[in-house]
Amino acid sequence: MEQDNTIGLDDAEVVECLADSIETQCSHASSPHDITHINRIEKEVLQKTFLEHKDDLTPVSLSKVQTLVKSLNTRKAPGLDGISNKAIKCFSLPLLSLLVAIFNACQKNCYFPPAWKEAEIIGIHKPGKPRDLPASYRPISLLSGQAKLFERVLKTRLSDHLLGKGINFD
Template identity: 30%
Template structure:
């Protein structure tokens, strides 16, 4: 490496192509030697775990830089100190469930509608086609896998984005098969619904508690791939059918009209509202009825219903 660095300095000083050629040759040699050393290191690490699956996976996780989520050692609630992991988990689970239940009970249910498929009202006026999921290919899955961000914590299956991206060439087709089977049978894979819920503190200067935390659900990466592919088809249909309001700006690409107004030097006022547990409070019956009225096929609505169910 010292020879490489010296050659680089000399090439920069002289500016001669011959000196740069010497530098590039030494640089490539260093890169090659480093790769060989890494390969030898990884092989020795894995060989030392031969016959011990648990140690093998621990070594792989260590080499990939995976970190296990550290659970809080103790939580103070109602003047009671919880130290057992199970008690802490049950405390947070109960708090989050009670929060949603309380919010739902406070909502006005006077205009509630029957759960799908009891509601018969339809709003298909002007719709010329019915939406149903199209078959996805291994290439589609591979494309989504390549876009997954690195460094995200894995779900309960411990398959993180980095590992799936590295093995995309081998797993894209099997994942596509499962997704297509899911669309065809109108059933979202149960295991892809299982999540690790991690309480993240809102204010790190205060003790972790139910009120001073927000739940983050770590879902399986394969389930996220399925969600992305389903979402792309749904959004495309809604956009092409003119079913999205022009006044809707959230969760839409290239539709920030107020940002365009600001870019054009116009005075722009924006009111942002934050609903507590907004997604948890979506009425599933109304949502399914709305999808049906927007031309979604019975199979597609059934798939969404399966996705939303526990």
């Protein structure tokens, strides 16, 4: 304890405390599991994954990806891959074409790379709250910029596809 009765924590202790708090909040150890429900969901997912997929979405174009890249917010922090939106905006045409080819392969194969699902979780201090309490931090997930771009590609393409079929979700 310090002289003013506050607890002095270094960054590593704050991180550990925040991690412990998140683990406690997200722990399922205290909540009961409905095994019947889980089995029913797993069976349904398995049935749907073995359906023959209809690939009637046309490949994404380089120009569409270029348009989406131009609209990226450069003030967003990068995910675990360290590639910022600012860097993506600086991709050369051959590199952007390669990214489009990756997006089209992912779409065709119904594949979302596992690395794009990983996030770095950091705590943002809530203004006016004591820095030594885990509840004083709001956790945020830093995701891959490429993953978010691919999600935007999918969202716009699916929206356009559904609109073409007369379905509107807005």
